[in-house]
Amino acid sequence: MRVSVIGGGTITDEETATATEVGRELGRRGHAVVCGGLGGTMEAVCRGAAAEGSETIGILPTASRADANPYVETAIATGMGHARNALVPLNGDGVIALSGGPGTLSEIGFAQAYGRPVVGLDTHELPGLETAETPAEAVTTLERAVLE
Secondary structure (H helix, E strand, O other), X not given: OEEEEEXXXXXXXXXXXXXXXXXXXXXXXXXXXXXXXXXXXXXXXHHHHXXXXXXXEEEEOOOOHHHXXXXXXXXXXXXXXXXXXXXXXXXXXXXXXXXXXXXXXXXXXXXXXXXXXXXXXXXXXXXXXXXXXXXXHXXXXXXXXXXX
């Protein structure tokens, strides 16, 4: 399964640890990771997934693949700025939302518009958003939602 992971570009050490563990959990279960390809949540989740041998895909807002964080295996340059937020959830079978601001909210909205299940872990509380308490629970909840 391909899982889009969304969250802030600037995050705390605690949020970094959570995002890294989400990536590791996805990697241990053999899931590919799709993200925005830059820093913060995106880099941490890719680091965790790459450590477990999982594929990492970064859909960048910039026009240069070289802007991807070092843990992105496949970088996709869009040159679209924030408009690329529509593409991140579209390219996953489901979405795990971590902490973040307006960009994360827009990606949650796009995920819901595309009919992708979304599981939140320490993120915004919104209608239709399932929540989880741990990275493992977030992945399990999303796996179940995708299979339904």
